[in-house]
Amino acid sequence: MINHFRTLLLNKHNSEAGLTTGLPYVEYIDGNFSPVIQTNQLNTFRTTFITDSAIELQLLRVTNLMKFLHTQDLLYYTLYFDNRITYKTDNYDLTVAQRDDFDINTIYPTMELTWLSAPIRTYLLDIPSTWPRNELNEIITKTTDITVKMGAMLLTYCFKCESVRMNNTGT
Secondary structure: OOOHHHHHHHOOOHHHHOHHHOOOOOOOOOOOOOOOOOOHHHHHHHOOOOOOOOHHHHHHHHHHHHHHHOOOOOHHHHOOOOOOOOOOOOOOOOOOOEOOOOEHHHHHHHHHHHHHOHHHHHHHOOOOOOOOHHHHHHHHHHOOOHHHHHHHHHHHHHHHHHHHHHHHHOO
C-alpha cells in the first residue's frame, strides 16, 4: 500500500482525507483502505499523538509525525511493507524540538507514560514474530534520543494497526 505507515497513522478513508478532498496536507490514500477499528489499547495510545478531532489538524499532525519516522535510524522500518511514498521527505529537520503544530517536549512525556503501561506496551508489541518487534522494542528501551524513541513507538503502533487490519480483512 502506497504511503503505508502514513495511512495507518492517519487511519482515515480516502473520501475523508484523500487527494480529492482538497484539504491541506493531504497525500495519496489507497482507495481500498478501510480505517483500522481502534481497540481500546490502540485508541489509548493514539490519543497521545492525535489530540484533535478536526481532520485538517489531524492531517497536519500526521505530516509532522512522518518526520520522526523518516530518520536514518527508522527509515527501514517505515518502509518495511512498501517503499512507495508520494510525500516529500527532504528538508525534514529534527534538530529543533518545536514543530509546526506541536512541541515534542509536550507530547513525548504523555506518549512515554502510556507506553510504559505494561498492558499497552504488551499489546502493541504483540505482532507477528517475523516483524521487527524486538528491534523496535530495543530502540525504544536503549536510545536516549527522544525523537528516535518517539518514532519507534509510533512505528510499533503502526505495526500493531497493520496486524489488526490483516486479521480483520483476512489478508
